[in-house]
Amino acid sequence: xxxxxxxxxxxxxxxxxxxxxxxxxxxxxxxxxxxxxxxxxxxxxxxxxxxxxxxxxxxxxxxxxxxxxxxxxxxxxxxxxxxxxxxxxxxxxxxxxxxxxxxxxxxxxxxxxxxxxxxxxxxxxxxxxxxxxxxxxxxxxxxxxxxxxxxxxxxxxxxxxxxxxxxxxxxxxxxxxxxxxxxxxxxxxxxxxxxxxxxxxxxxxxxxxxxxxxxxxxxxxxxxxxxxxxxxxxxxxxxxxxxxxxxxxxxxxxxxxxxxxxxxxxxxxxxxxxxxxxxxxxxxxxxxxxxxxxxxxxxxxxxxxxxxxx
Amino acid sequence: xxxxxxxxxxxxxxxxxxxxxxxxxxxxxxxxxxxxxxxxxxxxxxxxxxxxxxxxxxxxxxxxxxxxxxxxxxxxxxxxxxxxxxxxxxxxxxxxxxxxxxxxxxxxxxxxxxxxxxxxxxxxxxxxxxxxxxxxxxxxxxxxxxxxxxxxxxxxxxxxxxxxxxxxxxxxxxxxxxxxxxxxxxxxxxxxxxxxxxxxxxxxxxxxxxxxxxxxxxxxxxxxxxxxxxxxxxxxxxxxxxxxxxxxxxxxxxxxxxxxxxxxxxxxxxxxxxxxxxxxxxxxxxxxxxxxxxxxxxxxxxxxxxxxxxxxxxxxxxxxxxxxxxxxxxxxxxxxxxxxxxxxxxxxxxxxxxxxxxxxxxxxxxxxxxxxxxxxxxxxxxxxxxxxxxxxxxxxxxxxxxxxxxxxxxxxxxxxxxxxxxxxxxxxxxxxxxxxxxxxxxxxxxxxxxxxxxxxxxxxxxxxxxxxxxxxxxxxxxxxxxxxxxxxxxxxxxxxxxx
Numbered sequence: 001x002x003x004x005x006x007x008x009x010x011x012x013x014x015x016x017x018x019x020x021x022x023x024x025x026x027x028x029x030x031x032x033x034x035x036x037x038x039x040x041x042x043x044x045x046x047x048x049x050x051x052x053x054x055x056x057x058x059x060x061x062x063x064x065x066x067x068x069x070x071x072x073x074x075x076x077x078x079x080x081x082x083x084x085x086x087x088x089x090x091x092x093x094x095x096x097x098x099x100x101x102x103x104x105x106x107x108x109x110x111x112x113x114x115x116x117x118x119x120x121x122x123x124x125x126x127x128x129x130x131x132x133x134x135x136x137x138x139x140x141x142x143x144x145x146x147x148x149x150x151x152x153x154x155x156x157x158x159x160x161x162x163x164x165x166x167x168x169x170x171x172x173x174x175x176x177x178x179x180x181x182x183x184x185x186x187x188x189x190x191x192x193x194x195x196x197x198x199x200x201x202x203x204x205x206x207x208x209x210x211x212x213x214x215x216x217x218x219x220x221x222x223x224x225x226x227x228x229x230x231x232x233x234x235x236x237x238x239x240x241x242x243x244x245x246x247x248x249x250x251x252x253x254x255x256x257x258x259x260x261x262x263x264x265x266x267x268x269x270x271x272x273x274x275x276x277x278x279x280x281x282x283x284x285x286x287x288x289x290x291x292x293x294x295x296x297x298x299x300x301x302x303x304x305x306x307x308x309x310x
Numbered sequence: 311x312x313x314x315x316x317x318x319x320x321x322x323x324x325x326x327x328x329x330x331x332x333x334x335x336x337x338x339x340x341x342x343x344x345x346x347x348x349x350x351x352x353x354x355x356x357x358x359x360x361x362x363x364x365x366x367x368x369x370x371x372x373x374x375x376x377x378x379x380x381x382x383x384x385x386x387x388x389x390x391x392x393x394x395x396x397x398x399x400x401x402x403x404x405x406x407x408x409x410x411x412x413x414x415x416x417x418x419x420x421x422x423x424x425x426x427x428x429x430x431x432x433x434x435x436x437x438x439x440x441x442x443x444x445x446x447x448x449x450x451x452x453x454x455x456x457x458x459x460x461x462x463x464x465x466x467x468x469x470x471x472x473x474x475x476x477x478x479x480x481x482x483x484x485x486x487x488x489x490x491x492x493x494x495x496x497x498x499x500x501x502x503x504x505x506x507x508x509x510x511x512x513x514x515x516x517x518x519x520x521x522x523x524x525x526x527x528x529x530x531x532x533x534x535x536x537x538x539x540x541x542x543x544x545x546x547x548x549x550x551x552x553x554x555x556x557x558x559x560x561x562x563x564x565x566x567x568x569x570x571x572x573x574x575x576x577x578x579x580x581x582x583x584x585x586x587x588x589x590x591x592x593x594x595x596x597x598x599x600x601x602x603x604x605x606x607x608x609x610x611x612x613x614x615x616x617x618x619x620x621x622x623x624x625x626x627x628x629x630x631x632x633x634x635x636x637x638x639x640x641x642x643x644x645x646x647x648x649x650x651x652x653x654x655x656x657x658x659x660x661x662x663x664x665x666x667x668x669x670x671x672x673x674x675x676x677x678x679x680x681x682x683x684x685x686x687x688x689x690x691x692x693x694x695x696x697x698x699x700x701x702x703x704x705x706x707x708x709x710x711x712x713x714x715x716x717x718x719x720x721x722x723x724x725x726x727x728x729x730x731x732x733x734x735x736x737x738x739x740x741x742x743x744x745x746x747x748x749x750x751x752x753x754x755x756x757x758x759x760x761x762x763x764x765x766x767x768x769x770x771x772x773x774x775x776x777x778x779x780x781x782x783x784x785x786x787x788x789x790x791x792x793x794x795x796x797x798x799x800x801x802x803x804x805x806x807x808x809x
Contacts, residue, residue, distance in 0.1 A: 168411065179400060183412060
């Protein structure tokens with residue numbers, strides 16, 4: 001029994017680790033969307049973060065630089081999106097899609113020389129406790145600092161949006177940019193900031209993949225996680241806490257169905273692989289079915305181009 | 311505290327239109343000023359300049375004899391100029407208090423005390439912690455006003471504030487405005503409603519085509535004199551003869567209709583019953599948000615109901631969609647001209663084509679018969695005096711009045727037996743309102759019926775043969791229009807009863 005419990009603990013630890021990139025990317029995108037910006041470039045920003053984090057680690061041999069660098073590169077690529085959509089008033093959807101295509105291509109190009117190089121070990125906190133405490137040990141200890149940050153982030157984001165003045169301004173801009181502008185709020189500045197923050201978080205999410213989760217560079221290694229993150233934000237109806245729940249369900253079922261596949265269950269593999277997507281959507285739709293709350297959380301101006309009257 | 315505001319030689323030119331042409335005006339505190347003009351006369355541009363939203367091409371603004379720069383809304387706030395826009399500048403999904411705190415530097419507790427003080431002083435009743443989208447239009451306006459008041463304004467500008475208010479709310483607003491004026495706030499009141507100028511304001515400046523054409527004391531003015539100055543020509547007033555339809559043929563009958571919505575922000579309709587005779591106009595009054603939207607959608611087929619609950623010319627139509635209902639000769643003019651009645655990005659003739667039904671032959675073998683549609687559209691434009699003959703023009707470039715004429719024309723050119731319209735003159739100027747009213751009277755004279763859902767009581771009393779009131783999704787008793795007064799309507803609209 002003791003062994004089984006410990007195994008479940010390890011399983012939960014693995015689920016947590018697999019949901020980190022989703023939480024980070026979705027939390028970043030959530031802030032951007034709450035300000036009314038629909039950035040479909042999440043996948044692109046993540047993969048750029050993944051390659052630049054990995055490359056910087058190899059080049060500088062410094063994990064701190066690698067992590068900071070990945071965030072900066074995510075930020076810079078999101079700046080392109082900002083310039084296009086906020087200053088040149090291009091369509092959010094098309095620009096975001098272009099950003100993803102650009103990011104995937106760019107990362108493949110940079111990453112050519114980094115294929116096959118083994119990554120470096122990332123320091124894990126209190127790794128010794130992981131072994132010594134059964135069940136709870138593998139859940140709470142032996143993770144990277146980024147994981148702890150990721151699990152705190154939705155709560156911070158929730159507090160930030162609900163309780164701080166800046167959060168209020170972001171929600172106001174997402175609700176009605178015209179009204180915000182008439183109130184003297186610099187809508188463009190607010191939206192730029194939210195886009196850049198979202199970019200940095202996506203960069204970090206990518207770095208988590210290439211530095212910690214599977215420490216190496218593989219082309220296209222984000223494998224659609226950016227799209228999942230985007231979907232999470234929408235199905236979680238823009239609530240940071242529900243994003244966390246959704247990411248855990250998705251991560252959880254992904255890991256579980258792998259174990260089920262390994263156990264040789266007589267269920268078609270395709271069905272098992274589809275399970276995480278289906279279950280996440282079902283659960284999020286069920287827990288978010290309060291139409292009153294949806295109306296209050298949905299950024300009314302999402303995806304709308306804003307320009308000031310002259 | 312004496313405030314003097316002066317605008318001097320203000321000009322603003324937009325491509326193809328001079329919005330303000332050397333406008334000069336002077337205002338002083340202690341009085342309420344009316345800025346009167348038709349839509350497009352340049353009033354809104356002028357107040358946008360005063361509130362820093364739009365920059366003038368030329369001219370200066372003086373506050374207490376000092377020239378002030380109004381480059382942004384922040385500048386207007388710094389100079390204590392408060393502005394309540396016609397279209398509310400509120401954040402619908404935020405709470406009332408969040409809306410107020412967003413542009414205040416005060417601590418939350420201090421701000422709350424201040425706001426509560428204002429609520430008490432002016433006898434406003436608003437829950438500060440519910441989202442704005444749960445408020446009525448009148449309450450939303452009060453939030454806007456409070457937002458100005460917490461900054462101790464010297465000048466308060468109200469842009470067409472009563473266009474969304476009920477009669478009772480309007481009365482309340484006027485009481486508040488008079489109180490503000492007594493407290494030393496200079497009030498500039500923008501409107502195209504003549505009655506309001508006379509009952510509220512001390513001085514009136516009339517604008518026409520970007521220019522100030524007259525400044526006078528309101529005591530020296532009458533409705534007719536102001537109307538003529540505003541329009542620049544003599545208007546004739548219209549009056550309808552109320553008929554008795556007791557023995558006429560019944561054209562529409564709604565019996566025991568219920569509608570329950572899943573959306574908490576929609577109104578449920580309870581046990582609706584009404585009948586409409588041939589050639590009759592039935593007016594439905596009510597404060598907006600009491601089920602008018604839902605009633606309109608039920609009539610138009612946007613909401614489907616039990617087939618037998620709506621009988622039109624002895625046919626069950628409850629299950630039919632809007633296009634099918636049009637085939638049965640019903641016609642509809644929705645409230646929202648831009649988003650419901652017409653597609654602003656489409657050309658005039660394309661919008662006309664949207665209304666097609668089988669008999670119109672606009673489409674043949676899946677192809678658009680452009681020539682036919684254009685001819686048809688031209689006919690509408692000329693028959694209904696739309697101020698253009700260019701059917702290629704995008705609908706968004708039509709003024710509200712012209713767009714409404716196009717929409718009503720599009721509906722009427724097929725000679726429907728019943729026209730259902732919802733606030734057909736909302737936000738229109740006197741000339742266009744007159745035209746629409748004449749048209750609506752005409753169709754009754756031709757023996758066609760109409761249902762007029764409106765929040766404008768004057769309009770209802772002018773056009774209806776019978777009137778009822780919708781309140782919280784329920785219809786009142788249907789009364790003959792000649793027995794109805796504005797007061798009676800007011801009581802019923804507020805949920806009261808009369809015998």
